[in-house]
Amino acid sequence: MKHRSKKRYLFDFDAFLRAVILLGFVVLLMWLVRTQQLTLYINPKFTVLVEIASYLLLPMFLTQALTVFRPANAFHNHHHSHLGRLMYIPFMLVLGLAFALPNSTLNASFVNAKGFNSQLSAPVSTYEMSRPLAPQLRQLSSIEVIDRDYAEIMSEIQFFPQDYIGKEIVMTGFVFRPPGSADNQFSLVRYVVMCCTADALPYGVLCELPDAAKYEEGTWLSIKGFLQRTTYEDRPVPAIKITSLKQVPEPKNPYVFPPSQ
Amino acid sequence: MDNLPAISTTVLNAINMDNIANFKIILLSIVLEALPFVLISVLVSAILNNFVTEDMIRRLIPKNKLFSIVPASLLGILFPVCDCGMVPIVRRLVMKGVPLHAAVSFMLAAPIINPVVTAATAFAFRTNGDMVVYRLATTFFVACLAGWLTSVFFRGNELKANAAIHHHACGCCDHHAEDNAIAAFTFSEKLVRTVHDASNEFFEMGKYLLMGAMLGALAQIVLPRALLLSVGRDPLASVGVMMLFAFVISVCSAADAFIAASFSTSFSPGSLIAFMVFGPMIDFKNTLMLLHAFRARFILWLSVVVALLCGAAAYLINLL
Structure with missing residues (x-):
């Protein structure tokens, strides 16, 4: 061959x-x-x-x-x-x-598509929740919302506002205007991510400030204020009455990753 | 359909720079999350192809149907696999002679009945421990019954004709030896073949994963959740809506419990179970892969059977 x-x-x-x-x-x-x-x-x-x-x-x-x-x-x-x-x-x-495309962060316009926690959840849950942070939080007169406990504290405020009315809250988040909010209201929100940003859920709390209207959606703010009751869409909800605030750059970790256990 | 105008305006509003950026983030996050699992899966599939003979598998699988379906449903406890990487392994197992009904039970159950997902579910529903039990029990029931029905209705392996003979797309013509010739290769030859097979299968399966991820990301952008909430308490409609939602958004089985939990105050418990059982079994991203591996008729039949079983179980839970 x-x-x-x-x-x-x-x-x-x-x-x-x-x-x-x-x-x-x-x-x-x-x-x-x-x-x-x-x-x-x-x-x-x-x-x-x-x-x-x-x-x-x-x-x-x-x-x-x-x-x-x-x-x-x-x-x-x-x-x-x-x-x-x-x-x-x-x-x-x-x-x-x-x-x-540049690597960016999920922006405020996505909150509506995702469904905001305060709109989704009924004010009172039907079953007994386990509340690992509650005893500790109740002791404090001023609560600083750190990344690790963010989702936990937001749920506490959402579900058991009576325990936290009058307390000082210190937190960071971006501005979001839920539909139906008044001129002096916006929500301060962060995305909570379990696995990947496809499962990101916006968690936040309503805030009240006389000149709330001048802050654009998506602006990051560090705020201090006292939790009180207000009305949103004709039902009573907890809201933070802001006493001081500072505009801040987007944090290096814009998303909150809750500890798995 | 009085929602139709609302939906079409939503779609139109969706096309702007913000949403393109969000689309990219969601798409890339699904891809990055699934990629390691897909790679491991095609690698395991390639290892099975090159190192395990059909004889070995035949000896391992019990002849009795019941004794193959039930252990197959529980195999995920030993091999915690995510649904993202399931299809390549299952297809390879069927090619290697694993009976279709056992493979189906394994494929449906393993992404849920495993320690990782059980822990995630327990954590997400730490306020309501029953949900974990319901999720595991429903999955076991659906996987076993779907496996059994498969054995009743289908005799063959239902693989696509081309998939059974020649699964490489290209560039591997000297590799066309029959399976039983595995022994003829040296270990290092097998190793190179394994990597090569894995990369070919990565392209074969990966394109469906990517397309599914794109559709899932798109659905997340244009589908406002408020639309879903209107039916949350209806015992039957809520189940259907949540299964459709699970199919469309295609999130990983380790993460979906947290999404379900976020709906827990506005949706019936049965619909949440349907979401967490149906989603990992059948969703956008793996349906495309399944359609590539198996005959369309079989996948259609399987999807309908799984949907009916999930729906029925979830409805029962709502009535409890």
């Missing part, structure tokens, strides 16, 4: 596209991890998984990259329809969106 003296190499366009896409994902994941922007998308406790994913993608990229140029002798005569390459569009679309 006679061997061909010259080995010809073929350029495999599919392998090339696959290699480029896999490399794109590796770069995307590593970039998000390195620049600590991953918390804009998922709970930090999953960071390790994303790192593992980037290491799994690397050998996949290598095996594809190594087949971009292949000896032509192989009994390779697949005929790829060009239609088959449409399958790469979703990958490119996702990578394109990921790199082209």
